Amino acid sequence: MKLYHNLFCRDIEAQLRFYSHLLGVGEALHLRSPIYRGIEMPGFQFGFHAPAAYRLLQLEDRITEPTSHQAVTGYPTFMLDTPDAVTKGAGRASELGGRVIKAPYATYYGQWQAVLGDPEGHVFRLSCDALPAGVSAPILHLEQTST
Structure with a gap:
């Protein structure tokens, strides 16, 4: 597939x-x-x-008119080979006219990831299945809400 x-x-x-x-x-x-x-x-x-x-x-x-903060209903994730490629890619995205929404960080599921926007405002991620040396995955804390 x-x-x-x-x-x-x-x-x-x-x-x-x-x-x-x-x-x-x-x-x-x-x-x-x-x-x-x-x-x-x-x-x-x-x-x-x-x-x-x-x-x-x-x-x-x-069809919707583009705005600077469009609703995000889906986004692609590009899986890269190394954490360094994610970090460099985030910097390169800014140089090419995109923007860093969330700088490279460790996910709770053990990936090194950056959330970015392209020049037209579409959201996408760069990610790697490994973390940089010395970086640990954080623990996920979900806030409970009462109904």
Whole structure:
């Protein structure tokens, strides 16, 4: 099985450049169309739809005006090979016009992770299945609420 994830974007060329440079993955030219760009590696494809794709997919009733703080209903996570790659990627995201929402940190499930935003405000994560040397996973504390 493969996972293909697509974003609706205002500027598919700019989004392609951002993610290509951030992840070090070139454009999958066989995917190119007037309204689509994408990157691809074994096991995944990540693509960028132009606004015209809303109509093509019969999603016109789902079009929203972009804001600086859009609702987050889903996000991709890019699993990298090392904690250092996550830390460097978070810095590179800012340099490329994205933003760091949550700087690299240890998760309670033992991953090194950063929460980021791309230049159009889509949220995504960079993560690694390992922690940096000397860093331990924190204990998860959930607050109880009464009803």
